[in-house]
Amino acid sequence: MTALPVSKTVWDALLRMRGGVAEDDFAGDPAWDLYAPLARRSGGSFVVAQVGQSLDGRVATVDGDAAPISGPDGFAHLHRLRALSDAVVVGAGCVVADDPRLTVREVAGPSPVRVIIDPSGRVPAGARSLSGEGITILVRAEECDAPAPCETICLPRGPGGRLCPQALIAALADRGLHHLLIEGGAATIRHFLESGQVDRLHVTIAPIIIGSGAPGLSLQPISHLSQALRPRCRTVDLGSDLLFDCAFDRGR
Ligand SMILES: NC(=O)c1ccc[n+]([C@@H]2O[C@H](COP(=O)([O-])OP(=O)(O)OC[C@H]3O[C@@H](n4cnc5c(N)ncnc54)[C@H](OP(=O)(O)O)[C@@H]3O)[C@@H](O)[C@H]2O)c1
Structure with missing residues (x-):
């Protein structure tokens, strides 16, 4: 398996976004795509x-x-x-x-x-x-x-x-x-x-x-796979x- 690349540039931008600073956009970068939804602050x-x-x-x-x-x-x-x-x-x-x-x-x-x-x-x-x-x-x-x-x-x-x-x-x-x-x-x-x-x-x-x-x-146990979380x-x-x-x- 190949380690997910997380560059310092992208990680620093994610930390800024976590801190509520206006966000950069590195869409398409694998680390950004994974972590941006968790770093983005919406108020809720x-x-x-x-x-x-x-x-x-x-x-x-x-x-x-x-x-x-x-x-x-x-x-x-x-x-x-x-x-x-x-x-x-x-x-x-x-x-x-x-x-x-x-x-x-x-x-x-x-x-x-x-x-x-x-x-x-x-x-x-x-x-x-x-x-x-x-x-x-x-x-x-x-x-x-x-x-x-x-x-x-x-x-x-x-x-x-x-x-x-x-x-x-x-x-x-x-x-x-x-x-x-x-x-x-x-x-x-x-x-x-x-x-x-x-x-x-x-x-x-x-x-x-x-x-x-x-x-x-x-x-909790379930009887049917239709009850499984998907x-x-x-x-x-x-x-x-x-x-x-x-x-x-x-x-x-
Ligand atoms: N690999 C991982 O990602 C990971 C991460 C964390 C832990 N672990 C492992 O998980 C094991 C511990 O897990 P666990 O399931 O036994 O314990 P746990 O989830 O850490 O703790 C369960 C206890 O927390 C309290 N609790 C949590 N939520 C509650 C709620 N909503 N309402 C009431 N009480 C609540 C209760 O305490 P009381 O019993 O005092 O009422 C409950 O018995 C360890 O072996 C640890 O190594 C693995």
Whole structure:
């Protein structure tokens, strides 16, 4: 596979557009065509979910070993998605399992605000995403009275104990955070997908087979393929990984 060329000229223009500066137009450049829809600011919320998985759809082994599944180009793509987002959203499971920093390190660009959905306050205070530089927001259920080391958003629990993704998107928009990257894990992406709150789903596939372990995506069971989600989709050869860039019509 051939690595997607991302020139400094185009990447700098994408970062300017992410910052709200009048946009250049590099239409036809593969990197521009991929990233411009994510960098362009329209004033409304825009939600991108991403998962980096193996050929057999796994994101971790049965013992929780999750790094590195993506190859270097898939990893750089993830960091580009972070750099183009106002906030990166992860679930408590991902933070407890992987202790990610959620910063931009592989490419030039700003690190997003970190948003951790931790309804019951089980994320340890020493987690790197809580103690690193930059802003972190914890999303808690209203009844949770665990101490919080940073700003919190409190949401009521809905059916199944879920915190409503639409309510979270609105609460983040109130704070000026419109472009959101839902980075995982599977349960967090599931809640956004099942409530119809995803504009783009980026699935990067690395050519490894794990054979068992945590799935990248997992939704409610369906009986018929006619009930399957069928996003508009194109593939992009990132180099070490293949990207499926999937577009949904998000219910607004
Ligand atoms: N390859 C990748 O792209 C990638 C990215 C991220 C993570 N991962 C892997 O994914 C695994 C973790 O995924 P996971 O599915 O177990 O966990 P997760 O999605 O990170 O976290 C799930 C937990 O977050 C909370 N949560 C998230 N959304 C919620 C909502 N709408 N309402 C209520 N609670 C919500 C709940 O916490 P409570 O249980 O406390 O209620 C839920 O159990 C790890 O193995 C990690 O390595 C892979």
